[in-house]
Amino acid sequence: MVEITSPAFKANARSAMADEQLQKAMGHVRHNFIDKRATAAAGLDEFEDLRDSAVAIKNHVLEYLDLYLEKYEEKVIESGGHVHWAATAADARGQILDICRKAGAKTVTKGKSMISEEIALNDSLAANGIEPVETDLGEYIIQLRGEHPSHIIAPAVHVTMDQVREDFLKHHTHLPPDRPLDEPEQLLREARAILREKFLSADVGVTGANFLVAESGTSVIVTNEGNGDLTQTLPRIHIVIASIEKIVPTLEDMSQIVRVLARSATGQDMSVYTTLSTGPRREGDPDGPDEYHVVLLDNGRSSMIGTEFQDMLRCIRCGACMNHCPVYHAIGGHAYGWVYPGPMGAVLSPSLIGVDKAGHLPNASTFCGRCESVCPMHIPLPKMMRHWREREFEKHLSPATQRGSIRGWAWVAKRPLLYRTIASLSARFLWLLGGFNRRIKSLPLASGWTRHRDMPAPEGSTFMSQWREHQASLKGDL
């Protein structure tokens, strides 16, 4: 199983901020993704209209999801494929294992799939004597390192080039140790050559899906490396693992969403490979798999329908929300403690693994609103994080000190005179603490905040008293 460390979110975040390698690696996220998305969005006049169109499609699908799933299933079967319904992660693992066992599979190549992370497929295959081989370069790197993705579209974004070189030297022992490995290009060539062999010898290929098209029973993957295509073309069996909300009604609907996907994710106008697969090899087909299976995973999603978290099911996993998140930039993806990091993870994880385990995540937000403003699917992420905070509070899951202080604050806030007195006293106190350079280096009861940054000292009076003075001076002007 992927170990869930979300309950230790605070400790995770602290050690992430002290991790030099990680901080170096995260520097790249801050600039790259943000600039590229902005340029791509600005380069298409219809971008905002397409966002609205994409939202409308997904909202419509969620209103008729049962019917579209039935239609999709019917079309997959018609094209010679098999559909397996999995209520839980364990069910999905079992179904995939069954298919692999029947095929006598020894190695399984894998395209990039967050769902496969969600169901912890690799561990389950390995425990049953089947070797899973990740083939996306980023996934391959972290598999060597025994890690999990720290970003949903750039899984190894937390790793530096020096670390990759060390990993390759350690694991690729059949190659001369003094070979040149100083350029990203040399590292990529080496991985390509090693994985080529794996592609050609694998018995089963597992891919995810960005879309499932109901009108034709088609699964769609969107990639850049071409590994997903080799994964699904060369082995005898192709297994698609996808969650139920990936449905779109038609190819045209898919095209609407595809237009905002890559632009929001990597800033490309279109990813290199958008591959639409429908069933197994046909009569006269010289290549392609003999068997085509789709495992449809629910794992808690159907229970989100009709709740305040339903909008989250519109997510197309583009990663824009984490690319633009100051909290994600500061701590990276692993601190979130489970499969999905960043703002989308802070909303989705509590739904999938429970607010008792992931309740801290929705607190990892400055509510700056950047995630929502760049989300191509207009998902109100900050609002939903607030819902989770409320639920956490209601369930008495937040720590006693926090609950006590909120209750205390509420008591004081309801008494205006007392509130004003305390506020002006503390404003003066903080003003004194600020000293000569107007910065507060450490604050009693808020050391968690001041450990990593100074707090600017306030002006010495409260907003209310300044407002009163301002109003009075205006009157004087008249």
Add this chain to the structure above:
Amino acid sequence: MSQRDEILGRIRSAIAPNGNDTERRKNLRTHLTSNGVIPKLPKSRAGIQTRFKERAIVADATVEFSKPEAVAKNISKYLRDHNLPAIIKTGDDQRLRKLLKGSDKLLEISRGISDGNDLVGVSHAMGGVAETGTLFMTSGKANPTTLNFLPETHIVVVNENDVEANYEDLLKKLRRKFGVGKMPRVLNMITGPSRSADIEQTLILGAHGPLRLHIIIVRN
């Protein structure tokens, strides 16, 4: 209860506990009602082709126009310019057969799927989309999928009449060819050669798929 019924039941009770499925089915989207927002592009053939070329180049492909009778010569010139041997692998595509007929002196041609040992694959596209410089490739004996991915150099021939403005234009053609609700086993929409930015976000061309993508647009 099967897992299928369990999942569908949960969804149904959340969205339409008392819904009448026959009525609800009438509201489903079909290809006739789902066109949505279509990016504006030049109207003229020439304008569309120019845009296609521009966008394909932005995606790191190379593009040339060619008369039908010059296709073989242009392929061999491209290979020479890239220090590649004049040996190509193609499928059984009739249009390609015609274009390459009588080119034995220029090119050594073998046909079939790729097993990973071919340096150069040559395919014929179903069409191209100007919006993003994207090629549509359909699977089958004429153009095996493996040729799109295994050879390090991929040369794609497309007829100028099949270069359209938007994805939707080619999807219509696809439906005409395969039928409504039907698809080829694989439709590859390809935009440029393969790439990865997984190492410190440095973009490198040539990941698991081709390192080079060269597009030849055939003028009639």
